[in-house]
Amino acid sequence: MTLLKVENLSVGYKSKKGMVHAVRNVSFSIEPGRSLGFVGESGCGKTTIGMALMGLLPENASILQGDIFFNGNNLANFEDEEWRKIRGKEITMIFQAAMNALNPVIRVDEQIAEVIEIHHPQMAKTDVYDQVKKIFNLVEIPENRLRDFPHQYSGGMKQRAIIAMALACSPKLVIADEPTTALDVIVQDQILKEIKKIQKKLNTSLIFISHDIAVVADVCKDICVMYGGQIVEKGKREEVFKSPRHPYTRALLGSYLSLDSDKDIKVPRIREAPDLITMTKGCAFEGNCQCKSQKCKDQTPGWVNLSSSHQALCFEDILNKDTND
Known part of the structure; x- marks a missing residue:
């Protein structure tokens, strides 16, 4: 059974010079529990695809054509209220800049708890906090750091907290957009191992976006290579990287x-x-x-x-x- 199927997706940005066709006729699919990597240079359309899948395109951008089928529903036709029901619950995103993704004046555990409370309003406060502790344990953040503010975390711990936020409601699909770019190579390796371990444990589908070939090859089983807003080559990891x-x-x-x-x-x-x-x-x-x-x-x-x-x-x-x- 296919979890996500994208057909002929095109996304454009309005500009003073005309419509910028950032994504053109892109088609791909992902099965439950699989990992799909998008690799290519900056500006090729990778992040735009991720934002379209999350319903988070900026005001000057729009889906020009195509369909995004997720669990039988066409997300391309969703209104804001429909997006709010699945965004953060069934589809989540690990954003690139962990330093900017956390509110600096709210304790980290409260930010994770808020995600759970929004999508499970009937859940008791004690159950919400138990879920927060469970998620922090999954990403290996010590329990005694739950009540810290973001500035008390290192870069690696902030990224783990962002991963915890993305996993708070046990989503079916996680989109990771350059999640290790700002980290040093040692912490980057730790985070990548964490992502692979969690994906396997939760059987979550993963779309991993990066310009780093080695990172994508390490994390993903299926690969899409992008250039100029198009997928130019796709296949299994061994096929694309060993026989390009x-x-x-x-x-x-x-x-x-x-x-x-x-x-x-x-x-x-x-x-x-x-x-x-x-x-x-x-x-x-x-x-x-x-x-x-x-x-x-x-x-x-x-x-x-x-x-x-x-x-x-x-x-x-x-x-x-x-x-x-």
Whole structure:
């Protein structure tokens, strides 16, 4: 059974120069208990997808087309009142900046308790607090730190508190948007292990958004690679990272330097950002592609099935070209 199914989702932002097509014709799905990673450079549309799934797009943004089916309901048609019933309860988000996500003048346990009380107004105060302690124990924050204010927490503990807030109502889907970006590598590793452990224990579906290839490969079983507002390659982790086929995926992985290599390192260059306002024919990556031909500028590429679970948005002959040719 599919928990979430997104079909042909397009999201645009109004600007003085025109509509910015930040997400274009994106389709994907996720099963209960699975983990799906979105990876790509800044500005490719990853976070916009996450905000659309949460119903938190800013005022100048809107869903231009497409459907978001969650548990049989189309979230693309939801009104504010309908969103309030599921946001924080069935779908939650771990935001990027933990430093800014907590109210500095309210004790941490009270902030977690508020989430539970909003969605379970009939729950007794003692039961709410028992749930708060249970969640804090799950993310390994000592019980004697429950009554602290956010400024008394380290960066890693703040991030754990944000994870606790996201898990307070045992959601079916958690969206993690760059949850470890501001942390040092040691704390980052601890948080990633925590997320994987909790996801497995609660059997929660996870969408993990990051520009860090290594992090996504560590956390997620299924991968979507994004460029220019589109998914350009998707499949299982082993397929996408061990046998990348789209020229952008190859360039992205090629830019990830390895200290183990004794060969001369040639980092691929991606000079041009795609124009997300002027919607023209052709491939968004054409200006940077080392394998391009004239049709990449004149024709719109389609999906090529590389296996039963592996696809790339390109032309078949381009996918088969060697970038060293």
